[in-house]
């Protein structure tokens with residue numbers, strides 16, 4: 340096994356071992372990719388305060404997210420098509436998360452279905468919902484998530500209209516899928532990926548095929564998907580979904596103080612400060628820049644979580660110091676999955692945990708819950724003066 344010391348090592352292996360069209364699907368942002376880049380580079384602007392002569396024995400990163408025990412305040416974000424990065428990718432990632440003691444969030448647009456993931460895991464996972472026009476499908480998928488004992492519903496708000504990623508269009512990763520000749524040739528060189536894919540039955544959108552009316556084959560799946568994201572989603576509908584679900588609700592994709600207050604008012608158990616990893620509104624501010632204003636806006640009305648741009652345990656620690664109660668990793672675990680399957684996801688979690696633990700100690704804190712604003716040095720103009 341290659342020596343893996345950081346998330347970038349996993350990213351290099353992911354690139355080498357996964358068909359280009361799927362690596363590109365992961366490693367891209369909308370349009371100019373400004374927000375995608377700044378999600379990462381803005382974390383670098385924040386520095387840490389070195390502290391010494393503090394007893395550092397018996398440290399712990401264990402805490403709670405929405406009242407649920409976690410080994411560290413990190414969850415796996417919902418990522419569509421995870422089962423194309425590696426065969427049965429969602430099952431592999433869910434198993435790694437379960438063993439590590441952190442939440443796994445299954446995307447509506449996953450390859451493995453809710454039921455498949457439930458069959459291969461023993462603890463509840465979280466389910467991410469995209470609101471579709473088809474009301475029957477919507478009610479049914481919420482019921483399926485309940486039946487599978489999912490312990491939180493993550494409702495994504497920032498993708499009712501699809502952003503554009505140039506690489507996907509150039510690779511033909513569009514609906515319906517039209518891979519270019521170059522992509523097909525590239526695919527034929529990824530033999531390990533191909534062999535694993537040949538051995539699984541999970542090759543399409545498992546939550547949709549056979550569950551949405553009239554969607555029984557690839558052709559009907561593509562036309563259904565293209566039309567279904569419901570652009571009419573509003574706060575009233577969010578309230579109705581909350582009632583339908585009846586369990587812990589996390590609202591994902593909040594990047595504005597006013598929206599954060601609305602989300603708290605509808606009774607969300609948590610909100611995720613997120614710009615979808617820079618895949619939607621290019622030109623939006625990075626999540627880490629918006630974190631403190633949003634924490635201030637909602638006070639203790641709801642828990643504030645964050646994603647977008649987290650590539651290390653230091654990033655997680657910075658977010659905790661600035662008021663987040665949880666952080667999600669998207670690409671960081673997908674790199675691990677594409678690199679080495681379940682072992683790679685475990686490696687990504689181990690890397691992040693170790694970085695967080697050592698950083699916490701060197702900053703003079705023994706417990707993740709003691710990490711506060713004093714741990715970080717944030718440039719005075721970090722939030723920026725925007726009018």
Ligand SMILES: Cc1cc2nc3c(=O)[nH]c(=O)nc-3n(C[C@H](O)[C@H](O)[C@H](O)COP(=O)(O)O)c2cc1C
Nearest residue numbers: 365416417418419446495615616646647648669670
């Ligand atoms: C390849 C890819 C697919 C994604 N698919 C979904 C999805 O199906 N549902 C969703 O809510 N978010 C989705 N996201 C967004 C992630 O949940 C998360 O917000 C984002 O990855 C965080 O940024 P990071 O990758 O920089 O950590 C996706 C992200 C990526 C990279």
